[in-house]
Amino acid sequence: MSILRSFGSFALEVREDGVAIATFSRPPVNAVSLSVYEDIGRFADHVAGDDNIKCIVxxxxxxxxxxxxxxDLxxxxxxxxxKRKERYRFINAQLPRFHQIDRPMIAAIRGAAIGVGVMLAGMCDLRVAGEHAQFACPEVDYGLVGGSAGMFAMLKMPEAxxxxxxxxxxxFTARELEPTGFFNYVVPRAAVLPLALDLATEIAGKSMPALRARKLASLMQxxxxxMEAYLEAQEMSSALVERPESEAAILAALKGKRKRKQD
Incomplete structure (x- = not known):
């Protein structure tokens, strides 16, 4: 029998075999607001104290x-x-807790992962993506600096x-990025979640102390x-937010989204 819990925008189902399915749902596009970062921190704290969870999808x-x-623009x-620095201070109190969860995490990506979505995917241990799922680091379009480059380097993605x-x-689609090694598997959309759950089931069959130790060893490696590069990128991005082109790009993007919604 599964145990169901909710952490704001995250619904957590924990199966008897130790596989936990965390579903992120914040319509219409799963944008990450400060409240979502708070949900992420609460979710991470719960996992840390739940010995029934052995692997998370x-x-x-x-x-x-x-x-x-x-x-969330x-x-x-x-x-x-x-305000930007204050936002980063809040984020930096939440996001590292997700990254430091001492259980294996698998990102089952059937739709787009944009900006911080790429970061969250990179913080997972394994990534299974639909071949047409889209990935982008669009911060430059808003006159800002994204923090993904340091993580990509840590994952040994090709610098070019x-x-x-x-x-x-x-x-870029997952299929286009497949040669970079960012994904464990790139498959048709319908196969993403079943494959991720198969991997999680196999992992959950291992010793809990060994899984925790292995995860901590991986984090140390x-x-x-x-993370230092990520924090430095935040400082550089903060210095750019008051530039007119940044504000104009944000407003244009929001206007474009409203128009698409009306259409």
């Missing part, structure tokens, strides 16, 4: 427009340097492709450098 509802649609209207992603802000 992070997914989105079947009909979701995105696995994670990036930062509504919160960027009228952004100032100090990383720079193409962060300089152009272009959207990563080292602190990529």
């Amino acid at each position: 992070i997914t989105a509802p079947d009909n979701a427009r995105a696995w994670c649609g990036g930062a 509504h919160e960027f209207k009228g952004m100032t340097v100090e 492709k990383v720079r193409e992603m962060v300089y152009t802000g272009r959207t 990563e080292g602190p450098e990529w």
Whole structure:
């Protein structure tokens, strides 16, 4: 029998075999607001204290427009340097707790992963993606600096492709990014969640102490450098938010979204 829990935008189902399915649902596009970061922290704290959870699959509802649609741009209207730094302070109290969860995590990505969505996927141990799922680091389009490059480097993605992603802000499909090694598997959309659950079931059959120790060892192997680069990128991004082109790009993006919704 499964145990069901809710942490705001995350619904958590824990199966008897130790596989936990965390479903991120914040319609319409699973955008990440400050409240979502708070939910992430609560979710991470719960997992830390639940010895029934041995492996976690992070997914989105079947009909979701995105696995994670990036930062909620509504919160960027009228952004100032100090507000941006305050936002980062809040994020930095939540996001590392997700990254440091001492259980294996599998990202089952059937829709788009944008901006922080790419970060969250990269913080998972394994990634299974639909071949047409889209990935982008579009911060440059808003006159800002994204923090994904350090994580990509830690994951040993080809530097040329990383720079193409962060300089152009272009959207790539999982199939296009498959040669970078970012994914464990790229499969048809319908196969993503079943494959992720098969992997989780196999992992959950292992010793809990061994899984925890292995996860902590993997985190130690990563080292602190990529997180240091992420924090430095935050400082640089904060210095850019008051520039007119940044504010204009945010407002244009929001206007475009409203128009598409009306159409």
